[in-house]
Amino acid sequence: MSRNGSFYVATCAQLYEVVDDISKMEFGEGLATLTPDRLSARTGQSLAVTAGFLKELMELMKTYAFATSGKRFLYPPVFSWKRKTRS
Numbered sequence: 001m002s003r004n005g006s007f008y009v010a011t012c013a014q015l016y017e018v019v020d021d022i023s024k025m026e027f028g029e030g031l032a033t034l035t036p037d038r039l040s041a042r043t044g045q046s047l048a049v050t051a052g053f054l055k056e057l058m059e060l061m062k063t064y065a066f067a068t069s070g071k072r073f074l075y076p077p078v079f080s081w082k083r084k085t086r087s
Contacts, residue, residue, distance in 0.1 A: 013067035016060045031057050 016031075023031050027038065034057075040050040 016064035
């Protein structure tokens with residue numbers, strides 16, 4: 001089944017909202033203010049692992065801003081939304 005980019009953008013935006021709500025319940029703050037130190041202390045993971053996880057969440061945050069604010073510029077541009085959403 002072929003889907004266009006707007007389907008994947010909307011899916012990423014919904015995923016961000018869910019993860020942000022979970023972050024607010026667990027840490028008392030949203031993803032925008034979550035730090036690797038606080039996340040690693042809670043999960044017991046190494047700082048490098050949590051920093052990589054937060055990097056993926058920050059990319060998701062940029063996609064959410066792209067989807068909700070009407071900004072039509074996403075850098076770096078996404079050429080394959082299907083591959084991006086798999087990660």
